[in-house]
Structures are given as C-alpha cells and as structure tokens.
Amino acid sequence: METSNSTAVPMPPPPNMRLGDPSTHDGVAMQGVSKRFGDMVVLDECDLLVNKGETLVIIGRSGEGKSVLLKNLVRLQEPDAGGIWVEGREVTGMEPPDLRELRKDFGFLFQGAALFDSMTICENVGLMLKEHTDWDRERIRARACECLALVGLDDADDKLPSELSGGMKKRAGLARAIVMQPQYILYDEPTTGLDPITGDAINDLILKLQRELGVTSIVVTHDMAGAFKIANRIAMLNRGKIVFTGTVEEIQETSHPLVRQFIEGRADGPLGVF
Numbered sequence: 001m002e003t004s005n006s007t008a009v010p011m012p013p014p015p016n017m018r019l020g021d022p023s024t025h026d027g028v029a030m031q032g033v034s035k036r037f038g039d040m041v042v043l044d045e046c047d048l049l050v051n052k053g054e055t056l057v058i059i060g061r062s063g064e065g066k067s068v069l070l071k072n073l074v075r076l077q078e079p080d081a082g083g084i085w086v087e088g089r090e091v092t093g094m095e096p097p098d099l100r101e102l103r104k105d106f107g108f109l110f111q112g113a114a115l116f117d118s119m120t121i122c123e124n125v126g127l128m129l130k131e132h133t134d135w136d137r138e139r140i141r142a143r144a145c146e147c148l149a150l151v152g153l154d155d156a157d158d159k160l161p162s163e164l165s166g167g168m169k170k171r172a173g174l175a176r177a178i179v180m181q182p183q184y185i186l187y188d189e190p191t192t193g194l195d196p197i198t199g200d201a202i203n204d205l206i207l208k209l210q211r212e213l214g215v216t217s218i219v220v221t222h223d224m225a226g227a228f229k230i231a232n233r234i235a236m237l238n239r240g241k242i243v244f245t246g247t248v249e250e251i252q253e254t255s256h257p258l259v260r261q262f263i264e265g266r267a268d269g270p271l272g273v274f
C-alpha cells in the first residue's frame, strides 16, 4: 500500500466497532472483508457498521481503499473474504438476480461520475429507470429532469457529458444516483472538484435526502468541513481497516494520533507522507 512506510500505532478498537451478530443488524454490516489486487492487500479483515438512517462519512489517505470499500459493499468488486449484510440479507454469496434486486436500493455516485459518453445527460440519469421500470419515455424524462433540477442542472438535460464541466458531470452523477429513490446512497467524493458554494449545496442535498426520505448514506470525502456538517459518524480507514469510528464531537476531541494528523492535515506524524 502507499502508506507501507507509515508506523503502525496499536490502538484498541472503539466499542462501537464491535459487531455482535452482523446478520441481525438493521443497516449495513461488513465483517472481516478482505480485498487484494495481486500481492497488494487493500482491505484487511475490515469491519464496518452503518446504522439505518445515518450518514456515515469515511475518511482516509488517498489510495487507502475507500473507493474499493464502497465497490466491495455492493459487489461491483468481489471481496476475497468476509461477509456483508444489508438489513440481514447476506450480500456475499447472493446470486446475480438477488444482487440486481438489492442494487436497486442503492444509489452510487462514482468518484469519476462514470457517465456514458454517447448518451445525453438526461439519458444517463434515466438509464436505471429504463432498465428497471416499465415507465414510458416521457415519465422517465420527467423524473430525470426533476433529479437534474435538484442538483442545479436544469438546462443540461440534452447535453452530452463532453459538453459539461467536471463539477457539472459530478452533479449529473449525483442525479443518476438518486433517480431510483434508493434507500442507500454511496457517495464517492461528492464535492471534490466543485466550487465551495456548489459543494455546500451538495452537502445540503445529502442532509435533505437523509432528513426527508430517511436515506442511509456512506460518504467518502476529503472535505473535513463538509464531513463535520453532514456526518452522524465518521470512520477512518487506514491500512485496510477501520481504525476509528465516532461522532463528529468524538472525532474532534479524540487524541488518536492517526485521526488527529489526518483532520489537522499535517504532513508530520504516524501516517507518513507518501
């Protein structure tokens, strides 16, 4: 891993990381999930609990495996070991039809937006509706436009992704993530590359989706001010494991050396530099 030169700091897991029986948890439970690419271990028997209705923010150095964790959660990448449960349903071991059904409950904002270049923004946003509902074109278009308006892209529906700025693509990806009214939304860096005002509006939207629709969210971000605004809890990923979870208050007050260095953005400390 990129941080292999960092010094290991042994810390006992905080009490709220102990899983109990993950198959009876009402939200998302990951237990002992490992993922490697070749001989590089990215997730190393990683445990994570996300309570139903909460917004859990995941922080961690670049390259630590945050995006890999999100993809493993819904098996867009296959975990090598461990178990994942969503409201008691075991995702690991699910057959493709059940997995497809489960994924309808999940909106995914990919780090790079991942729009299809040959499709208009409206078609990109409406794609899941086209594939998973019997709605006609007009109804799909109306719902796609509604989601685009929510992210401030009212006028972009007939544009191609290549005609959009990076921040606009990010917002189109967000519109696509919410189009099916998912119960769970996985946001991979929703505000990176956005100007501070648009970023704050996206954070407000994340809060609104949670408060008004009861959505459960996992948000990967490097934006600590945004994290403090939207999180119910914050978890830090380091060397393949969640090394800390706590509320905003707990993370602001913790003396955990890895967390302190990260949230203070200091190059000196146990995390190392590169």
Ligand SMILES: Nc1ncnc2c1ncn2[C@@H]1O[C@H](COP(=O)(O)OP(=O)(O)OP(=O)(O)O)[C@@H](O)[C@H]1O
Binding pocket: 001, 002, 037, 042, 060, 061, 062, 063, 064, 065, 066, 067, 068, 069, 111
């Ligand atoms: N499909 C893949 N094949 C091989 N290696 C991969 C693959 N996906 C991710 N990795 C590697 O796994 C590690 C973790 O990657 P990941 O994208 O999850 O990091 P991250 O924490 O999201 O970083 P960032 O904050 O920069 O987005 C990296 O070393 C990356 O190169």
Ligand SMILES: [Mg+2]
Binding pocket: 066, 067, 068, 111, 188
């Ligand atoms: Mg990433």
